[in-house]
Amino acid sequence: MNTLSTPIAPIETQDPSMLIAELARSARKAQRVLAAMSSEDRAGALKLAARQMRADAAEILAANAKDIEAGEADGLTKAMLDRLTLDDERLEGIASAVEAVARLPDPVGEVIDEAQRPNGLKLSRVRVPIGTIGIIYESRPNVTADAAALCVRAGNAALLRGGSEAVHSNRAILASLAAGLREGGVPVEAVQLVPTQDRAAVGAMLTASGLIDMIVPRGGKSLVARVQSDARVPVLAHLDGINHTYIHSAADPEMARDIALNAKMRRTGICGAMETLLIDSGFSEAASLVASLIEAGVEVRGNDRIQALDERVIAASANDWDTEYLDAILSVAMVDGFDDATAHIARHSSAHTDVIVTSDEAVAEQFFARVDSAIVMHNASSQFADGGEFGLGAEIGIATGRLHARGPVALEGLTTYKWLVRGSGQARP
Template structure:
């Protein structure tokens, strides 16, 4: 198994992380030179290993779930931690899907022919060593490992302590795939300790880590923002909105809002606030409430005049990622106010408009500065798998390097190849 089991009482965590980093850096050099066929074979062999190890993965996951019994973990946390036969199968399918994609490496992104005869090419290359720091969602380790193998990067996985048993078996399956393809198993390594000092040590590893990616709640992301001495690719919380314009097909809107909120409440693509035009609110909101009896609605004064039994919304509600069966409701006068409200309260992850007026939809999509903006679609489609990436390492909400779902292509950088024939600069 490609993990370490340090004893926190006797082990210097910084030394452990340094060793992982050195091994990852060496593996990254080898992986960057590996053929497309070998990297793809590693993924398909790892997918087969996941399927063969389903019982072991579920047994390990049962230990993880047992470890949080009696804790204060909410239903969304438990859902993210839980693996099932279907979820393990989906993890394996994602690896096969990533293997089937075009190689993101060695692509010629641009060419320049200079007057002096030099030919310049911009070519895609791996980033190097990725530190993936995530909370207790064990499938993230599988997705991140696979995307890094595909893109020629080595990855150091630091998952949540509650998912440690599951993560060990999953990483072992990835290591088996690498070994079967003749590639270095150190390309995917697990920080096998619950010691929180490991996160800070990774973030300070300027000699070995080229990029750190956090995936989790605002607390984790804030920690990374404060502590990181290495470059980061940030994934902030998903305070997402669905705006129902007065031109919307109301039956379509009800179905979309329910799916966007309730399909899975604990994922970052879930809608947390529905914004409704006043012109349709008296018709739409009672139908929406009837369609969502399993969701607590918290509304502003205008919404509560129509639905007097719902909970009053506080100022905090407009900024909250509930990750639960709670949704805030805001009534606005028109599209200008709706756009302004979404712009003012969105976390920049995913926002949607439901409208038959295409001009208004375009106006909303141009004005709202989120990584993903949708028209007449559920925000739960904000997902790398749904975007055809096979899986994602996260949703980047910043504006540099990558934005939106981060797949294998987004885990590449580039360098310039310059071809000459004896040219010397004057």
């Protein structure tokens, strides 16, 4: 069955506030049905959705090709085009991620803890869905599937607002997913794509308090900053991915080179990419490491001591240490020991992901204790900062705040809890 033969018509004329309110009310109604479904039925519906995506692969890729063509004509950056591009391998990865989410343990109904009071009251905290989740994202058609899968598995409704640069891809993916979910008994309104690219719809989502329970932004700094500034709904987000890798004096040179090259160059446009490299003054292979990065195509911007190692290094400005490049550009500083490195990270990190490379386990443990980021790593590339790599199946985003959820947010992060109190006739004196 070709689920994409009838395109989803955009709605550009309806008042955005009225549109969002209508979509959110229908989502809330569908969410109650979804939350009442068994865990097995929700998982089964996701497996059908993944199967349908594979069946519709040609149509989805054709829709994506339209977005790529338009993006190139509009001058999208290489990083944006990379996030936007789908091929057979990436589409299979998206479908596989939906299946992986279906196989994950269902957090809904999990008893977090239990206690009995001296008066005989029995208390328990139980995980429940949050409700209706609004996801606002740019140039990432995979988010359509990831967000839908995670929300459905955790019993939440999803209201998706993708960027105009991915409009054809998002509509094609959602049409395919919706067909599979519907076959599995999930109400069609449980996962909806806002059918307009009017930017006022974003503002309507951000102020839909009482209709939308949480907003998750996925996109560039300007989008996330706007969401965090204007939202009247709780927000789960990170603003920047200014991620550091610190090469300690006791780092293995070959490991340091491999990790640095991977962290910067595997995919430069993702939020887990390294943006600043700190090299300890006691590391003997600093010049070789910098040369390897430059020869791999990295534009290195360094402080005076790094410039002295290689004439190809460009002088770093004060702004470079606070810049998320999302490109083959890297800020590099030489630091004098552990305290200097961690002080630099404290000043400039966005609390997303920070890494130490060292063979000294005691120093690594100090780094874990000292660095207060959502993800802290030892002897691994920051590109592992991803829900799939953490065994979460997929992620709805990476949160760098300190409340509710932190790091890759998957099923557990899409639940809250309620208290259950079981009595036997107690009345409070």
